[in-house]
Amino acid sequence: MAEIRRDPITxxxxxxxxxxxxxxxxxxxxxxxVPSTPCPFCPGNExxxxxxxxxxxxxxxxxxxxxxxxxxxxxxxxALRIEGNLNRLGQGLYDMMNGVGAHEVIIxxxxxxxxxxxxxxxxxxxxLELYQERCRDLQKDKRxxxxxxxxxxxxxxxxxxxxxxxxxxxxxxVPKRVLEELRRADLYFSQKERCVFCDMIHxxxxxxxxxxxxxSQMVCFAPFASRFPFELWILPKNHSADFTQIGPESLRDxxxxxxxxxxxxxxxxxxxxxxxxLHTSPLEATPHEGYxxxxxxxxxxxxxxxxxxxxxxxxxxxxxxxxxxxLRGEKK
Amino acid sequence: MAEIRRDPITxxxxxxxxxxxxxxxxxxxxxxxVPSTPCPFCPGNExxxxxxxxxxxxxxxxxxxxxxxxxxxxxxxxALRIEGNLNRLGQGLYDMMNGVGAHEVIIxxxxxxxxxxxxxxxxxxxxLELYQERCRDLQKDKRxxxxxxxxxxxxxxxxxxxxxxxxxxxxxxVPKRVLEELRRADLYFSQKERCVFCDMIHxxxxxxxxxxxxxSQMVCFAPFASRFPFELWILPKNHSADFTQIGPESLRDxxxxxxxxxxxxxxxxxxxxxxxxLHTSPLEATPHEGYxxxxxxxxxxxxxxxxxxxxxxxxxxxxxxxxxxxLRGEKK
Numbered sequence: 001m002a003e004i005r006r007d008p009i010t011x012x013x014x015x016x017x018x019x020x021x022x023x024x025x026x027x028x029x030x031x032x033x034v035p036s037t038p039c040p041f042c043p044g045n046e047x048x049x050x051x052x053x054x055x056x057x058x059x060x061x062x063x064x065x066x067x068x069x070x071x072x073x074x075x076x077x078x079a080l081r082i083e084g085n086l087n088r089l090g091q092g093l094y095d096m097m098n099g100v101g102a103h104e105v106i107i108x109x110x111x112x113x114x115x116x117x118x119x120x121x122x123x124x125x126x127x128l129e130l131y132q133e134r135c136r137d138l139q140k141d142k143r144x145x146x147x148x149x150x151x152x153x154x155x156x157x158x159x160x161x162x163x164x165x166x167x168x169x170x171x172x173x174v175p176k177r178v179l180e181e182l183r184r185a186d187l188y189f190s191q192k193e194r195c196v197f198c199d200m201i202h203x204x205x206x207x208x209x210x211x212x213x214x215x216s217q218m219v220c221f222a223p224f225a226s227r228f229p230f231e232l233w234i235l236p237k238n239h240s241a242d243f244t245q246i247g248p249e250s251l252r253d254x255x256x257x258x259x260x261x262x263x264x265x266x267x268x269x270x271x272x273x274x275x276x277x278l279h280t281s282p283l284e285a286t287p288h289e290g291y292x293x294x295x296x297x298x299x300x301x302x303x304x305x306x307x308x309x310x311x312x313x314x315x316x317x318x319x320x321x322x323x324x325x326x327l328r329g330e331k332k
Numbered sequence: 333m334a335e336i337r338r339d340p341i342t343x344x345x346x347x348x349x350x351x352x353x354x355x356x357x358x359x360x361x362x363x364x365x366v367p368s369t370p371c372p373f374c375p376g377n378e379x380x381x382x383x384x385x386x387x388x389x390x391x392x393x394x395x396x397x398x399x400x401x402x403x404x405x406x407x408x409x410x411a412l413r414i415e416g417n418l419n420r421l422g423q424g425l426y427d428m429m430n431g432v433g434a435h436e437v438i439i440x441x442x443x444x445x446x447x448x449x450x451x452x453x454x455x456x457x458x459x460l461e462l463y464q465e466r467c468r469d470l471q472k473d474k475r476x477x478x479x480x481x482x483x484x485x486x487x488x489x490x491x492x493x494x495x496x497x498x499x500x501x502x503x504x505x506v507p508k509r510v511l512e513e514l515r516r517a518d519l520y521f522s523q524k525e526r527c528v529f530c531d532m533i534h535x536x537x538x539x540x541x542x543x544x545x546x547x548s549q550m551v552c553f554a555p556f557a558s559r560f561p562f563e564l565w566i567l568p569k570n571h572s573a574d575f576t577q578i579g580p581e582s583l584r585d586x587x588x589x590x591x592x593x594x595x596x597x598x599x600x601x602x603x604x605x606x607x608x609x610l611h612t613s614p615l616e617a618t619p620h621e622g623y624x625x626x627x628x629x630x631x632x633x634x635x636x637x638x639x640x641x642x643x644x645x646x647x648x649x650x651x652x653x654x655x656x657x658x659l660r661g662e663k664k
Contacts, residue, residue: 001413002431004504013505015411015431079347079639079647081333092535093528094556099334099347150638158637169639172336173345176644196425203424224426277642298641305490306482307411307501309630310609312508315411 003319007225008188008196010180014225014314022229022317024326027301029270032154032162040076041163043110049073053104054134056126070130071107078103079169086143086172100143102170106130112163115271116153117262124255127166131278132251134168135244139283144170146178146282154273156300174282181279182288189290197292198239205237210320212327213260217253220261222320222327229318230269230327232261232297243280243293258295264327265299273300335651339557340520340528342512346557346646354561354649356658359633361602364486364494372408373495375442381405385436386466388458402462403439410435411501418475418504432475434502438462444495447603448485449594456587459498463610464583466500467576471615476502478510478614486605488632506614513611514620521622529624530571537569542652544659545592549585552593554652554659561634561650562601562659564593566627575612575625590627596659597631605632 003016040048043066051064054072061067074082080101088097108116108127119127135147151166152159174182188196201219204211210221212232220234234257240246246254265274280293308314325331335348372380375398383396386404393399406414412433420429440448440459451459467479483498484491506514520528533551536543542553544564552566566589572578578586597606612625640646657663 001416002411004412004429004431006427008425008427012508017411018431020409077352079334079349080336084333092539093340093531094535095338095340097336099336099350146643148639148642150642152637156635158635167639169643171643171645175642176344177642178644180644199425203426207424275638275641277638279642296642303488303490304636305484306607306609307480307499309607310480310482310507310509310611310628311478311501311503312510312512313503 005225007223008200009184010177011184012180012225012227012312012314014227014316016226016319017315017317018319020317021319021322023322023331024230024268024270026317027229027269027272030154030156030273032271032273039112039161039163041071041105041107041161041165042112043068046071049105050076054130054137056130066110068110070109070126072130072134073105073107075103075105075167080171097172100172102138102141102144102168104134104168106134106166106168108164108166114164115266116151116164117259117266117271119259121252121256121259124259125252128251128255128258131166131168132244132246135280138168138170139244141170143172144283146171146174147280148175149278151274151276153275154300156273157275159273178279178282182282182291185290185292186288189288195239195290195292197235197294201235201237210324212264212324213257215253215257217250218257220257222323224320226316226318226320226323227314228298229301229316230265230299230323231316231320232265232327234258234261234295234297235292240293241281241287241289241291243278246293254295261297261327264329265297268326268329269299269301274298275300337557339555340532341516342509343516344512344557344559344644344646346559346648348558348651349647349649350651352649353651353654355654355663356562356600356602358649359561359601359604362486362488362605364603364605371444371493371495373403373437373439373493373497374444375400378403381437382408386462386469388462398442400442402441402458404462404466405437405439407435407437407499412503429504432504434470434473434476434500436466436500438466438498438500440496440498446496447598448483448496449591449598449603451591453584453588453591456591457584460583460587460590463498463500464576464578467612470500470502471576473502475504476615478503478506479612480507481610483606483608485607486632488605489607491605510611510614514614514623517622517624518620521620527571527622527624529567529626533567533569542656544596544656545589547585547589549582550589552589554655556652558648558650558652558655559646560630560632561648562597562631562655563648563652564597564629564659566590566593566629567624572625573613573619573621573623575610578625586627593629593659596661597629600658600661601631601633606630607632
């Protein structure tokens with residue numbers, strides 16, 4: 001019989017199909033077709049993007065020319081624009097504001113063909129440092145309430161360009177998904193004086209069956225109430241609310257575990273499309289003591305359908321315990 | 333500049349791309365490939381499904397044999413099963429229960445090739461009557477808290493079989509998406525003694541720019557804070573919380589507007605995949621005075637990506653005013 005499970009962070013329920021669970025070979029293998037059109041993220045094509053806002057050029061070279069190892073540019077088709085004041089407006093029953101925000105693209109390598117899963121730790125560290133650097137810069141803008149870092153890898157994950165890149169959107173509102181986490185985390189903290197994420201990490205490390213990898217600072221597990229098959233979360237083992245505040249040692253550890261986890265996903269699941277999102281504390285004067293930053297990795301192996309859209313429930317055909325045993329390499 | 337808009341029912345924010353809006357021809361046209369394997373929903377293959385729970389056989393014929401015009405069967409691979417008691421269990425931090433529920437399939441025609449968008453009103457009415465009949469039957473089961481009717485049409489909407497069918501899942505929990513609507517609708521009602529849906533319908537009919545169709549009892553509009561391009565809602569114009577309670581006249585009107593709306597979606601958007609979901613009042617002794625049943629139609633023209641998963645915000649590339657003008661046939 002299936003199990004109905006609740007995520008303690010968001011209160012979201014999911015249905016884990018324990019009857020006929022699906023393994024890695026039960027999902028269709030996706031072919032990633034690299035389009036042959038000139039790629040705006042490739043060296044030599046710098047003029048195809050808006051002027052860069054940051055870059056790494058260890059061997060010198062002019063801004064907006066080749067020679068970079070990492071490059072950050074505004075999105076050419078931004079969801080939100082940086083210019084203007086935030087105007088709030090009511091229209092009868094409806095609330096709206098103009099689309100002020102920022103939308104940046106972090107180009108993670110000059111090599112079009114390279115996969116983040118094949119990065120060395122020393123290559124991954126500067127990528128994560130750049131995520132932090134861009135957040136610290138955008139934090140200064142008082143119009144923004146939240147910074148969301150996310151990656152779309154592969155067509156099924158919504159990527160329109162295959163050159164390795166991650167996106168950053170600065171929002172004038174704390175988004176709903178983060179608010180849901182914050183509300184329950186705040187409530188838990190007020191009741192117990194403990195962080196619900198810390199308690200979850202403690203339970204996961206004690207039980208072990210959903211843990212995939214552990215480094216000195218970080219842990220990766222398949223969450224108890226996974227929405228998606230092979231969904232994975234990476235969290236710092238010690239309490240930490242704000243990703244932008246973590247030091248070089250934690251960042252190196254994060255680079256190490258992220259690279260290893262992505263490599264396992266690539267190998268075990270045959271290079272699937274995936275999204276990852278980084279949830280960190282909102283840009284507020286008073287920090288949320290009970291919040292804990294984390295990275296959610298969601299391989300796109302199934303389609304979300306009417307039941308999920310209508311209910312907010314998810315049907316997960318691979319229980320997380322089984323996903324973890326495949327990703328640990330115990331089950332083949 | 334884009335507009336950030338809030339849905340007054342759920343509080344959900346969306347970003348409407350008003351800068352470079354996408355029209356019907358800007359989305360890839362999906363080919364629906366009908367698989368050649370024997371279809372378990374076709375007449376003559378009745379033994380390929382579990383035994384039927386309801387059917388319409390106007391010209392006679394044995395149960396689980398051919399001759400039916402409509403047929404309801406349990407899902408062969410149910411998300412939840414009808415057998416057993418609901419056992420609630422705590423496991424450290426985590427909450428769970430066993431997967432008790434019901435999962436039925438309503439087969440809407442014996443004709444494998446037929447599209448719901450091509451139904452006549454007289455063919456659509458018995459389909460909707462059967463939705464009501466199944467709900468009324470499942471309502472008697474005290475283990476259930478919510479009945480969700482939903483359709484997945486086409487591969488991109490998660491359909492695994494192309495024969496016209498709709499699904500019904502009975503849940504032991506009121507799902508999150510419905511709770512979100514209920515909470516705000518209850519709050520609105522307690523503040524104003526009015527239904528927020530009724531107020532929304534009033535505003536939409538006065539402004540008119542997002543309205544697609546209207547019958548004597550029903551209205552269809554593109555919601556102000558559409559998550560998806562060409563998202564459409566159908567609602568009864570007069571206050572009504574419970575779909576299962578509506579009478580023959582309303583049901584006939586719903587059949588008429590649904591058929592017309594699906595036909596316009598099919599024509600204008602080139603037969604896209606879509607989901608529809610029916611939100612009605614939960615199975616509670618005390619009805620929610622401020623709730624209003626409705627049908628949400630979501631054509632699957634774009635992919636949901638990392639930003640949406642991470643934020644709960646949606647980027648809608650076609651503002652609803654533009655979608656409505658295309659669907660009204662004013663803009664081509």
